[in-house]
Amino acid sequence: MSGHGEAQPMTARKSGPLKGVAEVPGDKSISHRALIFGAMAVGETRVTGLLEGQDVLDTAKAMRAFGADVTRHAPGVWTVNGVGVGGFREPADVIDCGNSGTGVRLIMGTMATSPITATFTGDASLRKRPMGRVTDPLSLFGARAYGRQGGRLPMTVVGAVDPVPVRYALPVASAQVKSAVLLAGLNAPGQTVVIEKEPTRDHSERMLLGFGAELVVEKTAEGNVITLTGRPELRPQTVAVPRDPSSAAFPTCAALIVEGSDILVPGVSQNLTRNGLYLTLVEMGAQIEFQNPREEGGEPVADLRVKFSPNLKGIEVPEERAPSMIDEYPILSVVAAFAEGTTVMRGVKELRVKESDRIDAMARGLEACGVRVEEDEDTLIVHGLGAGGVPGGATCATHLDHRIAMSFLVCGMAAKTAVAVDDASPILTSFPIFEGLMTGLGALLDRG
Numbered sequence: 001m002s003g004h005g006e007a008q009p010m011t012a013r014k015s016g017p018l019k020g021v022a023e024v025p026g027d028k029s030i031s032h033r034a035l036i037f038g039a040m041a042v043g044e045t046r047v048t049g050l051l052e053g054q055d056v057l058d059t060a061k062a063m064r065a066f067g068a069d070v071t072r073h074a075p076g077v078w079t080v081n082g083v084g085v086g087g088f089r090e091p092a093d094v095i096d097c098g099n100s101g102t103g104v105r106l107i108m109g110t111m112a113t114s115p116i117t118a119t120f121t122g123d124a125s126l127r128k129r130p131m132g133r134v135t136d137p138l139s140l141f142g143a144r145a146y147g148r149q150g151g152r153l154p155m156t157v158v159g160a161v162d163p164v165p166v167r168y169a170l171p172v173a174s175a176q177v178k179s180a181v182l183l184a185g186l187n188a189p190g191q192t193v194v195i196e197k198e199p200t201r202d203h204s205e206r207m208l209l210g211f212g213a214e215l216v217v218e219k220t221a222e223g224n225v226i227t228l229t230g231r232p233e234l235r236p237q238t239v240a241v242p243r244d245p246s247s248a249a250f251p252t253c254a255a256l257i258v259e260g261s262d263i264l265v266p267g268v269s270q271n272l273t274r275n276g277l278y279l280t281l282v283e284m285g286a287q288i289e290f291q292n293p294r295e296e297g298g299e300p301v302a303d304l305r306v307k308f309s310p311n312l313k314g315i316e317v318p319e320e321r322a323p324s325m326i327d328e329y330p331i332l333s334v335v336a337a338f339a340e341g342t343t344v345m346r347g348v349k350e351l352r353v354k355e356s357d358r359i360d361a362m363a364r365g366l367e368a369c370g371v372r373v374e375e376d377e378d379t380l381i382v383h384g385l386g387a388g389g390v391p392g393g394a395t396c397a398t399h400l401d402h403r404i405a406m407s408f409l410v411c412g413m414a415a416k417t418a419v420a421v422d423d424a425s426p427i428l429t430s431f432p433i434f435e436g437l438m439t440g441l442g443a444l445l446d447r448g
């Protein structure tokens, strides 16, 4: 549990071929939303395949604090008895969202148009992250926010007593901000409009429609114009959470760089707002077959057969692809280190305000592993050393960031010398079975 427990050092050693089936857990974004939208519907929402990572457990706890009845019945099987749009009660205590930017930003949006006050906090990573990007648009609804300097947590949000609907053009490509505005718009009368220049993950829009809200998405010259009609009566749903493509990225990329590997990663989302990494890997020469395309839990998915790819080539990642692979740049930069030539990642400054400054964390760790990198505010460039070419032999700092921890452990599975991370415990926020799943495929991971 990130920020709650002791640091857990972990070391990855050069591993034999990875073989087998990598069944990754449920999607984190969809799991948060299933609980939050369930809390906004009157009656019982049933969720299967819920990710039981710490981030989502913190959101479940928060929904209880706002008055919803959230119950776990079996692994991944949960019910939410919601309070209805505008039905949140005032929590009796501070809401601790742990490590989760998605949790805190979506919940702030959800409560901001109800006449209640809530105080939010999180772990040392979340307390560094900017909240102004959500509290600015929430103030247009009539909510007020009082936080630390720079719009940091802890922060108290005073919900609007008489909310007004809002028309808001997103200044950053952020599904979290888009979702916070839409969730706030649920309890505002009239139509709330969000305009996004670049498409970001669309799970909130899909789920709002599924729960019976009136929502229209128009593709225009200014981008997607999303219009939500406020004060709907949301109907409880059965939500089957598909597997998380961002988690699937780790076994997939490990198999590409560990010699002799051949694995199957079933049910990986092909949603165009999430699949940027997979397009990029194919362009780099990755041997990935997309088998059995179908729909699962309302998302297009395919089973990925992934083989060791000794001839990966560095590429320039198209900048406009960034929102559809924003969480995958850390692991892509590891794959890039095992490719021939240079991989250029531009337009990625959002990485600086994730669970850690991911440009800095990856640059420092890769350098320590013997890889040449260049960076500026908005760019990361990795000079690849080819298959098996990364020296390794470093301990990398993970800065309370699950994706940095998993990325360097994958690096260690293919590097010449073992790679350690100072703290693997943040992995529990998004991929609690990472260690068992990867060792089950043949990865050599040691605690300590």
Ligand code: S3P
Pocket (backbone or CB within 6 Å): 028, 029, 030, 102, 173, 174, 175, 176, 177, 179, 200, 201, 326, 327, 350
């Ligand atoms: C998420 C959106 C992304 C992503 C995060 C999950 C979501 O953040 O990095 O892990 O569930 O909406 P931004 O929308 O701020 O880019």
